[in-house]
Amino acid sequence: SHPVHCAVDENITELQMSKLKTDIQEIKEEVVLGKRKYDEMEVKSNGLKNTNAKLRKTINRLTKEKMAAVETSESYLEDVNMLQQTREELVAQMEQLEHMIQEAQAEATAARQRESEKTAELAETRSELKNVKEKLQICKIREQTNHRNRLRAESINCWAVEELRLSQLGSNSILQVSGQRSTLNCIAECK
Structure with missing residues (x-):
């Protein structure tokens, strides 16, 4: 082959080799850059995986808390219903007690x-009893007085006794003196 052709071929080859080297260098740089980006993406991916795992844990925890809150809420509702029922029972008992108190007061x-x-x-009965006692006392005093007067009169005059008896017992009374009619009766009848 001709030397000029060889030189041209060599130049072309060198140019091609230089271009290839440049291309290879660029490819290497792109590979390094790509690897760096891949590493960054892997770090981000790992971060996302960690975040995702944390989110899953948080979601699980929140779900459990929500279920616990629902149970607590249901328990509170039951307590509220029970308290309402207890309140109604207490109101009914208070009304019943109030009714009983009113009945007791009546x-x-x-x-x-x-x-x-x-x-x-009782006061009236006591008053009546007092009056009866007073009357009995008066009668007793009169009887005692009459008895004393009679005894006194008998000691003074037998006729006076009969006259006293006649005045006390009435003009139609018959007094026996030694089994005979009293002459005072005759006197009384004549009067």
């Missing part, structure tokens, strides 16, 4: 009224 008022009436009756 009964106490009636009992006081009855006691007042009995006290009044």
